[in-house]
Amino acid sequence: MSGPASGAVAVPLNPVLEGLRVYPFTRLTDAARALREKGVDVIDFGIGEPREPTPLFIREALAAAITPQSPYPVAAGLPELRSAIAAWAGRRFGVALDPATQVVPSLGAKEVIFSLAQVIGPGAVAVTTPGYPVAERGALFAGQRVHELPLTAERAFLPDLDSLPDDLALLWLNYPNNPTAATADLAFYERAAALGRERGFAVASDEAYSELSFTDELPASALQVADLTNVLAINTLSKRSSMPGIRSGFAAGDPRLVGALKRYRPNVGVAPQEFVQRAAAAAWAEEDHVTAVREVYRSKRAALLPALEDIGLKPAGGDATFFLWLSLPEGWTSSEAFALALLDEGLVVAPGAYFGPAGEGYVRVALVPTLEACAAAAARLRAWTAPPPV
Structure with missing residues (x-):
C-alpha cells in the first residue's frame, strides 16, 4: 500500500484517541507471543479472559436458535x-425487577461500561483506581x-x-473488584445510593464477577x-458461564436509566443477535454449571497460591473473582x-x-489457565531462584 501523496493534508484524529496510552495488556500479549516464538512454554496469568469450555447446553441453545432468517435484533x-x-436476579439477590422497564440486555458488560457516560451527564465521572x-x-x-478514587x-x-x-454525574463502582478481588457489602451500596439520590448522580455498579x-x-x-x-x-455471562466471546450481558435498575439506555443503543447498533x-x-436459567465453574477456580487457587506465597508474594485483596491480588x-x-x-520463567502475571x-x-494473577497448567506453574515457582529485588 502506498503512503500519503506528497503535499496531502492528513485527516485529524480524535485527540482523545491520540492521547490514549497503549492498552497495557498489549505489552503482556506481545511479550508472551515473543517467548512462544522462541519455543518457550508460556503459562499466561496476565489477561483475565476465561478459558473454561462454554457449557454444552449453552452451545446447543446457541446453535438451535440460528434460523434461516436473520432480522435486525x-x-x-x-x-x-x-x-x-x-x-x-430474584433467585440470586431476592429482588423483584420488572423485565419490561428495569432490564436491558447488552453486548457484554464492556459495551455499557464504555457508553454510559454518553447517556449520563454532563458532569464528572468518578472511577476507582487501580481499576x-x-x-x-x-x-x-x-x-x-474523570475523577479518580484511590x-x-x-x-x-x-x-x-x-x-x-x-x-x-456518574459514580462507577466495581465489586467484586478487578484487580483487587475485594467485595462490597450492602451497607456500602446503600450509602452510595443514598448519596446519589441526595446529590443527583448515577451509581453504576460493574458486577461482572458477582458469581465467582x-x-x-x-x-x-x-x-x-x-x-x-x-x-x-x-x-x-462472560465469567459466570465462561462465554467471553459470545458477548452477552445486561444493565438493570432504575427504570429511567434503563429507558435512557434503550433510547441510546439503537444509534450505535450494539443489540446482541437474537440467537x-x-x-x-x-444460561441465566441454569445454576449447576456456575457451581462447577466456582469449584474449578477454587481448585486452581489451591494449586497455585501456596507456591506464590513461597516466593514471597502476599495475598492482599479479597476472596472473590478469579484473580489473586x-x-x-x-x-x-x-x-x-x-x-x-x-x-x-515463562510465567505471565499482570x-x-x-x-x-x-x-x-x-x-x-488471573486463574484462567487450566488446573494442570496451574500445577505446572507452581512447580516452576518452587524451583525459581529470584533475582535481586528491583
Whole structure:
C-alpha cells in the first residue's frame, strides 16, 4: 500500500484517541507471543479472559436458535431474555425487577461500561483506581471530566465516598473488584445510593464477577438497595458461564436509566443477535454449571497460591473473582520489574501498575489457565531462584 501523496493534508484524529496510552495488556500479549516464538512454554496469568469450555447446553441453545432468517435484533432485547435475567436476579439477590422497564440486555458488560457516560451527564465521572480502564476511557470519549478514587488496603479497597466531587454525574463502582478481588457489602451500596439520590448522580455498579467467589459467601449487589433510584447494575455471562466471546450481558435498575439506555443503543447498533439472546436466556436459567465453574477456580487457587506465597508474594485483596491480588515480596518496589523477572520463567502475571499508579506494589494473577497448567506453574515457582529485588 502506498503512503500519503506528497503535499496531502492528513485527516485529524480524535485527540482523545491520540492521547490514549497503549492498552497495557498489549505489552503482556506481545511479550508472551515473543517467548512462544522462541519455543518457550508460556503459562499466561496476565489477561483475565476465561478459558473454561462454554457449557454444552449453552452451545446447543446457541446453535438451535440460528434460523434461516436473520432480522435486525431489537435494542430493548427479547422479552424472554429480559424475563430470564429478572428471574435470575430474584433467585440470586431476592429482588423483584420488572423485565419490561428495569432490564436491558447488552453486548457484554464492556459495551455499557464504555457508553454510559454518553447517556449520563454532563458532569464528572468518578472511577476507582487501580481499576478496569474502560469506564475512564468511555468518560474521556464522552468529553467528561474523570475523577479518580484511590483504592487502598487501609480502606479494604473501597473508595472514600466523602471525597466525591461537587459536579459528579456518574459514580462507577466495581465489586467484586478487578484487580483487587475485594467485595462490597450492602451497607456500602446503600450509602452510595443514598448519596446519589441526595446529590443527583448515577451509581453504576460493574458486577461482572458477582458469581465467582473462593468462599461459600457470595457477594452482594447494588440491586439489593432499598431504593433503586439513580442506580444501575451491569453484569455479564462472560465469567459466570465462561462465554467471553459470545458477548452477552445486561444493565438493570432504575427504570429511567434503563429507558435512557434503550433510547441510546439503537444509534450505535450494539443489540446482541437474537440467537445469542436465546442462548443467554438458557444460561441465566441454569445454576449447576456456575457451581462447577466456582469449584474449578477454587481448585486452581489451591494449586497455585501456596507456591506464590513461597516466593514471597502476599495475598492482599479479597476472596472473590478469579484473580489473586498479591503484594510484592520484600525489597521489590516495581511491579513491572517483578513481572519481567517471572516472564523469564515463562510465567505471565499482570503488574499492578498497569491498573493505575495506585496498583504499584502489587501483581494480579488471573486463574484462567487450566488446573494442570496451574500445577505446572507452581512447580516452576518452587524451583525459581529470584533475582535481586528491583
